[in-house]
Each structure stands twice: as C-alpha cells, then as structure tokens.
Amino acid sequence: xxxxxxxxxxxxxxxxxxxxxxxxxxxxxxxxxxxxxxxxxxxxxxxxxxxxxxxxxxxxxxxxxxxxxxxxxxxxxxxxxxxxxxxxxxxxxxxxxxxxxxxxxxxxxxxxxxxxxxxxxxxxxxxxxxxxxxxxxxxxxxxxxxxxxxxxxxxxxxxxxxxxxxxxxxxxxxxxxxxxxxxxxxxxxxxxxxxxxxxxxxxxxxxxxxxxxxxxxxxx
Amino acid sequence: xxxxxxxxxxxxxxxxxxxxxxxxxxxxxxxxxxxxxxxxxxxxxxxxxxxxxxxxxxxxxxxxxxxxxxxxxxxxxxxxxxxxxxxxxxxxxxxxxxxxxxxxxxxxxxxxxxxxxxxxxxxxxxxxxxxxxxxxxxxxxxxxxxxxxxxxxxxxxxxxxxxxxxxxxxxxxxxxxxxxxxxxxxxxxxxxxxxxxxxxxxxxxxxxxxxxxxxxxxxxxxxxxxxxxxxxxxxxxxxxxxxxxxxxxxxxxxxxxxxxxxxxxxxxxxxxxxxxxxxxxxxxxxxxxxxxxxxxxxxxxxxxxxxxxxxxxxxxxxxxxxxxxxxxxxxxxxxxxxxxxxxxxxxxxxxxxxxxxxxxxxxxxxxxxxxxx
Numbered sequence: 342x343x344x345x346x347x348x349x350x351x352x353x354x355x356x357x358x359x360x361x362x363x364x365x366x367x368x369x370x371x372x373x374x375x376x377x378x379x380x381x382x383x384x385x386x387x388x389x390x391x392x393x394x395x396x397x398x399x400x401x402x403x404x405x406x407x408x409x410x411x412x413x414x415x416x417x418x419x420x421x422x423x424x425x426x427x428x429x430x431x432x433x434x435x436x437x438x439x440x441x442x443x444x445x446x447x448x449x450x451x452x453x454x455x456x457x458x459x460x461x462x463x464x465x466x467x468x469x470x471x472x473x474x475x476x477x478x479x480x481x482x483x484x485x486x487x488x489x490x491x492x493x494x495x496x497x498x499x500x501x502x503x504x505x506x507x508x509x510x511x512x513x514x515x516x517x518x519x520x521x522x523x524x525x526x527x528x529x530x531x532x533x534x535x536x537x538x539x540x541x542x543x544x545x546x547x548x549x550x551x552x553x554x555x556x557x558x559x560x561x
Numbered sequence: 562x563x564x565x566x567x568x569x570x571x572x573x574x575x576x577x578x579x580x581x582x583x584x585x586x587x588x589x590x591x592x593x594x595x596x597x598x599x600x601x602x603x604x605x606x607x608x609x610x611x612x613x614x615x616x617x618x619x620x621x622x623x624x625x626x627x628x629x630x631x632x633x634x635x636x637x638x639x640x641x642x643x644x645x646x647x648x649x650x651x652x653x654x655x656x657x658x659x660x661x662x663x664x665x666x667x668x669x670x671x672x673x674x675x676x677x678x679x680x681x682x683x684x685x686x687x688x689x690x691x692x693x694x695x696x697x698x699x700x701x702x703x704x705x706x707x708x709x710x711x712x713x714x715x716x717x718x719x720x721x722x723x724x725x726x727x728x729x730x731x732x733x734x735x736x737x738x739x740x741x742x743x744x745x746x747x748x749x750x751x752x753x754x755x756x757x758x759x760x761x762x763x764x765x766x767x768x769x770x771x772x773x774x775x776x777x778x779x780x781x782x783x784x785x786x787x788x789x790x791x792x793x794x795x796x797x798x799x800x801x802x803x804x805x806x807x808x809x810x811x812x813x814x815x816x817x818x819x820x821x822x823x824x825x826x827x828x829x830x831x832x833x834x835x836x837x838x839x840x841x842x843x844x845x846x847x848x849x850x851x852x853x854x855x856x857x858x859x860x861x862x863x864x865x866x867x868x869x870x871x872x873x874x875x876x877x878x879x880x881x882x883x884x885x886x887x888x889x890x891x892x893x894x895x896x897x898x899x900x901x902x903x904x905x906x907x908x909x910x911x912x913x914x915x916x917x918x919x920x921x922x923x924x925x926x927x928x929x930x931x932x933x934x
C-alpha cells in the first residue's frame with residue numbers, strides 16, 4: 342500500500358525517469374542497428390569472418406555491465422564523460438551487437454537457396470537481391486534480434502543509474518542505499534512494465550514491416 | 562539460335578579435377594525445344610547453366626544468335642534469357658504481379674506496361690488476372706505456382722528460355738496438363754528452349770531435339786523419332802528401354818504412314834469375294850458398304866475364314882472405331898487393341914474414310930522412317 346501511495350505521489354518523476362530510460366535505450370539500440378545489421382549482412386560472405394565476429398560479440402555480452410561501466414570510467418574521463426549517459430549508451434551499443442548481428446546473419450544465410458538461384462538467374466545484382474529479396478525475407482528475424490536487444494538493455498540501463506545515467510534505475514539504487522522498499526519496488530516494477538511495453542511496440546513494428554506474403558510471427 | 566562449341570567444364574575438387582562437361586557441341590535452331598536428357602550427374606544441368614553463365618565454362622564457347630556470350634555482361638545476359646527452375650523460386654515477399662514483373666522492373670519498363678504484360682501472361686495460363694495479380698505465392702496451389710514460374714520467365718519476352726526440370730515437382734496429372742499448356746504457348750511464341758529433364762517420356766513429348774548426356778559427354782543429338790528409331794550407342798539403347806518402339810508411336814501421325822486400301826463388298830456378296838479382295842489388297846479385312854456406298858461394317862479375315870458359304874452380311878461385324886488422320890499412332894494402336902480390330906478405318910476432317918491402318922502398315926511405316934532418319 343505504501344508503495345502504491347509512493348508511486349501515485351511521484352507519477353510525474355516516474356514518467357520523467359521512464360522517458361530518460363527509454364531515450365537511452367532508443368538512441369543506443371538505433372545506433373546498434375546501424376552498425377550490427379550491415380555487419381551481419383557483410384559476414385554472410387565469409388564463414389570464417391562470421392565465426393570471428395560472432396565469437397567477439399558473444400564475448401562482449403559475457404562482460405558484466407557493472408564491470409563494463411567501471412572499465413569505461415578511465416577510458417572516457419579524458420573527454421569528460423567517465424560517467425553519465427555516454428558510457429551507458431556505449432555499453433548498450435556493445436551489448437546489442439550480438440543479438441542483432443547473429444539474427445541478421447542467420448536470417449540472410451537461411452534464405453532458400455532456390456530464391457537466390459532464381460534471383461541470380463533472372464539477372465539481379467547482389468545489391469538488388471539483398472534489397473528486393475533477402476532483407477525483406479530476413480525482416481522478421483532481424484526484428485526479433487532488435488527486440489531481444491531492446492528488452493535486455495532496458496535491464497542494463499537500470500544498472501547504469503549507478504554511473505549517473507539516470508532512468509528508472511535511480512529508484513532501485515536509492516531504494517537499496519536508503520533501505521526503502523517503496524522506491525525499490527516502484528523502480529523494479531516500472532522497469533519490467535517498460536520492457537513489456539517496448540517489446541509489444543516493437544512486435545507491432547515487426548508486423549508492419551513484414552511482407553504480407555510471409556507467414557506471420559516468425560521468431561528467431 | 563543457340564550453338565555450343567566444344568563447351569567444357571572442369572571442377573577442381575579436393576580429390577582432383579572432375580570433368581563435368583566434356584567438349585559438348587550442338588546447334589539448336591531458333592524456335593525449337595531441345596531437351597537435355599540423361600541420368601543425374603551426367604552434366605546436363607551444368608551445360609544449361611553455362612549458357613546463362615551461372616557457371617563459367619572452363620573451355621569452349623556458347624553462341625546465342627551468333628554472339629559469343631562471353632562478350633556480354635553476365636547480368637545483362639541473364640535478363641535476356643528466361644530462366645525456370647524446378648523449385649520454382651517465386652519470391653514469397655512479392656505478389657504474383659511483382660514476381661512476374663521482376664525482369665521487366667530490372668530492365669526499367671514502365672510500370673503500366675509491365676503490369677499489363679503480367680495480366681496478359683496470366684490470361685495465357687488461364688489464371689484470372691483480377692483474382693491472382695495481388696495474391697502472394699503461398700496463396701497459390703502448386704500447379705498455379707509452377708505456371709507463374711513459367712510466365713515469369715516469359716515476362717520480358719526473351720528469345721531464349723532455360724528450363725531446369727521445370728515440371729519435376731508436380732504431380733503426374735498436373736504435369737501432363739502444364740506440359741500441354743506449355744506446348745500450346747510454344748506453338749505461338751516459338752522460343753528457343755533448352756529444357757533439362759531426366760524423364761524420357763517428357764523428353765519425347767516436349768522435344769524437337771534431344772541431347773543425351775552420359776558422364777559429361779554428348780552421346781547423341783537427334784530428333785526424338787530418330788533417337789528412338791536409331792539409338793547411337795548401346796548405352797542409349799539401354800537408357801531408352803525395351804519399349805522404345807512403343808514410345809515412338811506417339812511421335813508418328815497416321816497421315817505419315819502408308820494406309821491400306823481395303824476392298825469393299827456388299828452385304829449380299831458371297832464370302833469368297835471378301836477373301837479374294839483381302840488377298841488382292843493385302844489388308845486383313847474388307848469394308849461392307851450399304852446401298853448408298855457408305856461403309857457401315859467390316860468382315861475380318863478370321864471371320865471370313867471360319868465360314869464356308871454364305872454372304873458377307875452373315876459374318877460382318879460393326880465398325881467399332883475410326884480415327885482421324887491427324888491423330889498419332891499411339892491412339893490408333895490403343896483403339897486397335899481395345900476393340901480387337903485388325904484394321905482401323907482412318908477418317909478425314911469430314912468423316913470420310915481415307916484408308917485403313919493395319920499392323921503391317923504401322924510396322925512398315927515405322928521402319929521406313931527409321932531408315933530415313
């Protein structure tokens with residue numbers, strides 16, 4: 342009851358924190374899409390390159406976020422961004438690489454070879470095949486990777502409150518340091534709800550972007 | 562016109578070079594269908610793919626209308642050659658119209674013109690454009706998908722068509738229908754077609770020329786009739802099977818074999834008269850004509866031989882079947898078997914009897930064609 346009252350009394354602050362939270366994730370994941378999708382497409386040309394890149398991206402995701410934030414403090418301090426949103430955004434970009442690269446790569450590699458052959462045989466260039474056939478067919482799986490990245494990084498951003506990035510993690514951090522369960526629970530529930538909302542929104546976008554000719558609901 | 566000149570492909574494999582196609586040469590006149598036939602791994606598909614440079618030849622040359630294909634950019638070359646594959650390969654993210662218009666769109670055709678062309682082609686295969694243009698491939702049956710696959714290759718009106726076992730994945734009934742449909746289209750369009758198949762019956766039905774491959778070499782290049790009459794090697798003879806003469810029957814039209822001229826008798830003529838006429842004409846039966854001179858029954862040798870006296874009318878049997886001159890020998894033989902007729906009257910378009918087919922005549926006709934082939 343206390344928690345509900347607290348949440349109700351602080352709705353405006355929660356909304357502001359949530360906006361902060363979602364902005365960090367949105368900016369970072371958008372940048373990650375711009376890097377990871379082309380990388381995922383490029384590595385379809387070479388199995389060895391794909392192995393190396395996917396291995397590196399997998400290693401990246403095993404680094405705990407707290408350790409990553411700690412590492413970035415000395416690296417980014419010279420430019421005055423040792424703490425705050427910049428390291429948070431960078432961390433999310435790095436964490437987003439694996440799900441997006443892997444899904445893009447898998448989706449393109451899995452395009453039916455008969456479609457590739459038909460495309461080549463009819464005189465499509467590699468770029469035309471990519472744009473007209475391979476990417477449209479890969480969209481559901483690429484979007485699934487983006488959803489994974491977004492949801493996962495909403496969690497990571499919560500921890501970024503410790504390096505002063507703001508967001509809903511602030512409630513959790515204060516709840517812990519002040520032994521205040523109201524703030525802790527408010528923060529945790531808000532992060533979960535945000536993750537669910539973002540996932541639903543992206544699912545809607547995925548449906549919009551997928552050709553009607555493809556079976557609905559393809560998941561990685 | 563397509564000419565292959567000592568076309569060769571050697572694949573480098575970890576276990577050494579493998580000659581997939583070995584100095585294959587042939588010339589296919591414009592407007593004809595050439596079926597590349599042979600067991601799997603014989604080099605027929607590799608040969609076809611070298612024509613649109615999906616595989617680059619190791620040696621030799623492909624000429625299309627006298628032009629060396631190496632002189633043409635491969636992407637431009639492929640846009641000028643229709644291509645149909647067994648797996649169909651319709652793009653699931655594109656509608657039927659978009660699929661058909663892939664090559665016209667690549668060539669930068671006006672959208673109105675290309676969509677009109679798509680509608681025209683759908684009509685050609687009896688698919689209502691208003692219904693099908695905006696459907697997606699997954700909403701079509703297998704046979705409809707295959708038809709769209711074929712008309713997609715025709716969209717930009719290329720003079721040359723490459724078809725890689727195009728009807729291989731369809732059930733036998735639909736396959737017959739789509740083969741017939743393709744032959745009807747071909748009669749009007751006169752494309753130069755290279756058609757890969759491993760099915761002898763399909764080859765005999767579709768081909769103007771058959772190229773038989775074995776282990777990368779071209780064993781024989783001939784019309785289906787020549788091939789079935791005179792297989793060049795023991796391998797081909799085995800490949801064609803012991804029933805190759807039966808397969809030839811569908812290639813020969815009745816008008817192309819010598820017809821017997823059976824004598825005619827009246828119902829009240831003595832049977833002896835029928836026997837005399839059979840001997841004189843060399844036919845195993847005579848026709849019985851009515852008062853107006855119209856044939857309405859026949860007397861066969863076996864029936865006439867079984868009775869001593871009496872008239873032709875006593876041992877006449879009805880004419881159970883006739884066949885038009887335009888039909889093929891396979892239908893004729895089927896009728897003769899089914900009705901136990903030693904002699905099958907052949908009629909022209911007006912239904913007048915122009916002669917009669919006999920077993921001896923069929924055999925003479927087939928061997929005469931075989932000798933001239």
